[in-house]
Amino acid sequence: MFNSEIETMSESKMKELQLERLKWSIRHAYDNVPHYRKTFDDAGFNPDQFKTLDDMRRVPFLTKQDMRDAYPYGLFAVPLSKVVRVHASSGTTGNATVVGYTKNDVEVFSEVVARSLACYGVTENDIVQNAYGYGLFTGGLGAHYGAEKIGAITVPISGGNTPRQIMIMKDFGSTVLCSTPSYALNIADYIESNMPDFDMSSLKLKIAVMGAEPWTEEMRQQIEKRLNVDAFDIYGLSEVIGPGVSAECTEKSGLHVFEDHFYVEIIDPDTGEILPEGSEGEIVYTSLTKEAFPTIRYRSKDITRLYHDSCRCGRTLVKMDKVTGRTDDMLIIRGVNVFPSQIESVLMQEEGTEPHYQIIVDRKGTMDEIEVMVEVNEKVFSDEIKVLDSLAKSLAHRVKSTLGITAKIKLVEPKSIPRSEGKAVRVIDNRKK
Amino acid sequence: MNVTQISAFVENKPGHIAGVLKVLADNNINIITLTVADTADFGVLRMILDKPELAKAKLSENSITCSVTDVLAIEIDDTPGALLKALEAFSNLELNIEYMYAFTQKIHDNAVMIFRFEDIEKAKKALVEKGCRIIRNIDIIGEDK
Numbered sequence: 001m002f003n004s005e006i007e008t009m010s011e012s013k014m015k016e017l018q019l020e021r022l023k024w025s026i027r028h029a030y031d032n033v034p035h036y037r038k039t040f041d042d043a044g045f046n047p048d049q050f051k052t053l054d055d056m057r058r059v060p061f062l063t064k065q066d067m068r069d070a071y072p073y074g075l076f077a078v079p080l081s082k083v084v085r086v087h088a089s090s091g092t093t094g095n096a097t098v099v100g101y102t103k104n105d106v107e108v109f110s111e112v113v114a115r116s117l118a119c120y121g122v123t124e125n126d127i128v129q130n131a132y133g134y135g136l137f138t139g140g141l142g143a144h145y146g147a148e149k150i151g152a153i154t155v156p157i158s159g160g161n162t163p164r165q166i167m168i169m170k171d172f173g174s175t176v177l178c179s180t181p182s183y184a185l186n187i188a189d190y191i192e193s194n195m196p197d198f199d200m201s202s203l204k205l206k207i208a209v210m211g212a213e214p215w216t217e218e219m220r221q222q223i224e225k226r227l228n229v230d231a232f233d234i235y236g237l238s239e240v241i242g243p244g245v246s247a248e249c250t251e252k253s254g255l256h257v258f259e260d261h262f263y264v265e266i267i268d269p270d271t272g273e274i275l276p277e278g279s280e281g282e283i284v285y286t287s288l289t290k291e292a293f294p295t296i297r298y299r300s301k302d303i304t305r306l307y308h309d310s311c312r313c314g315r316t317l318v319k320m321d322k323v324t325g326r327t328d329d330m331l332i333i334r335g336v337n338v339f340p341s342q343i344e345s346v347l348m349q350e351e352g353t354e355p356h357y358q359i360i361v362d363r364k365g366t367m368d369e370i371e372v373m374v375e376v377n378e379k380v381f382s383d384e385i386k387v388l389d390s391l392a393k394s395l396a397h398r399v400k401s402t403l404g405i406t407a408k409i410k411l412v413e414p415k416s417i418p419r420s421e422g423k424a425v426r427v428i429d430n431r432k433k
Numbered sequence: 434m435n436v437t438q439i440s441a442f443v444e445n446k447p448g449h450i451a452g453v454l455k456v457l458a459d460n461n462i463n464i465i466t467l468t469v470a471d472t473a474d475f476g477v478l479r480m481i482l483d484k485p486e487l488a489k490a491k492l493s494e495n496s497i498t499c500s501v502t503d504v505l506a507i508e509i510d511d512t513p514g515a516l517l518k519a520l521e522a523f524s525n526l527e528l529n530i531e532y533m534y535a536f537t538q539k540i541h542d543n544a545v546m547i548f549r550f551e552d553i554e555k556a557k558k559a560l561v562e563k564g565c566r567i568i569r570n571i572d573i574i575g576e577d578k
């Protein structure tokens with residue numbers, strides 16, 4: 001455990017710490033960021049009225065749109081001279097979101113990533129191959145600083161160039177791989193299809209630190225089997241800090257939230273009401289220590305639940321379920337709610353199919369139509385058309401029986417679905433909004 | 434005496450078959466015969482090539498999904514009704530044909546058809562007993578290069 005005092009703190013003591021830090025953070029945001037001052041004032045809320053954790057319900061939310069509107073520095077709470085680093089989200093829809101860090105914020109960021117790595121069993125004896133992209137994206141530098149903080153050898157290879165990744169992995173004796181789950185599978189694909197004589201036991205890899213995109217249990221099993229590793233989830237959002245908001249422990253059931261730095265709540269996404277512990281809903285974050293970019297009640301749109309479960313790892317930190325869906329990603333197909341991750345689970349139940357898929361939603365007349373593109377690899381390919389046809393039919397049947405929607409399965413060539421070292425685009429919704 | 438067929442998965446989109454052919458051309462692989470089976474969305478390109486192992490390796494390297502299948506090349510008299518007679522004979526022997534296609538060259542003045550049987554070993558045994566002329570791989574692609 002990287003910080004056992006915090007990570008095993010009693011629930012009541014943690015609440016005291018959070019209350020004290022919340023008072024500071026809410027006041028800090030109000031005093032230094034015009035946006036917060038305005039929304040708090042408009043809601044008739046004054047930071048002086050914040051006395052107990054129950055008062056959280058009175059604090060206005062912060063949305064992604066608020067962040068975009070503040071582009072680039074509008075939500076910074078310290079003079080720019082105190083900011084030592086910025087990151088930015090890719091901004092696939094609308095403006096990018098720019099986040100800033102003071103020296104102290106960078107220190108907190110490094111600490112929570114180091115704690116995450118320690119959760120998976122990474123120590124100073126490890127060699128961490130960091131295949132997250134270095135750049136504006138928080139993953140690269142975040143994992144880098146965390147790995148250095150723990151004292152491991154940090155290999156800053158960044159994303160891409162798969163043959164070189166494999167060579168370095170072998171030559172340097174990397175024991176830990178940090179990347180997106182889809183990139184880890186890319187590496188496995190590459191080895192399996194282009195290096196038939198490659199001896200997996202020549203790799204020392206034992207831990208895969210997977211984050212930056214939602215992934216499923218089925219994907220974990222594939223990564224673990226094909227790369228011969230234990231794969232763990234690292235979760236985070238650049239708006240909150242980056243990776244390291246929460247991390248799985250070796251139990252691989254739920255992620256411990258580093259709640260001494262991030263206060264979490266679950267709300268009903270429709271009404272905004274706080275839901276009791278254990279309920280599923282949208283997770284909302286409040287930073288407790290961040291100086292440059294405080295986030296007060298940020299609506300993440302990620303769907304999960306929070307719970308305490310005397311975890312066998314000894315940590316008392318609240319746990320959240322692995323995030324496999326976002327309110328944003330949720331598709332409503334002919335009135336049925338569908339998450340892309342559910343389709344992924346269905347696809348991966350079929351022997352040999354891989355999690356390289358893309359969902360295309362269209363509207364023909366008044367009917368929503370959904371097409372799932374699935375890449376055909378050599379494990380499922382046949383020279384006989386009827387075998388391929390029956391694969392497509394069987395997948396369509398599974399989608400229908402599991403999700404209750406009719407989908408057309410379209411078999412496509414390998415690598416025809418764009419993948420990135422960042423995030424895979426899973427859904428293309430062509431319906432008029 | 435089996436003939437090696439390489440099959441490749443191609444989407445029904447302009448330029449996709451060309452992509453496969455380019456890999457073969459770039460590696461100096463000669464196509465002896467080729468056929469496409471297609472559906473609305475995709476097709477399977479079936480090919481007899483002079484260097485099947487090299488082709489498999491190079492296609493995979495270029496992220497083209499492909500497979501190696503054994504098929505039989507059988508001489509059929511180049512006369513009306515000969516193919517029908519052959520098919521009737523297969524049917525009497527209870528040999529299921531998955532698909533078949535014609536070979537471009539004649540061998541011993543006879544037409545040659547490629548057959549993909551459900552059970553190639555069973556087919557081979559029955560056809561040899563019946564005195565069918567099965568063409569060896571080597572007659573088609575020449576000595577190993």
Ligand SMILES: [Zn+2]
Nearest residue numbers: 249311313315
């Ligand atoms: Zn635990």
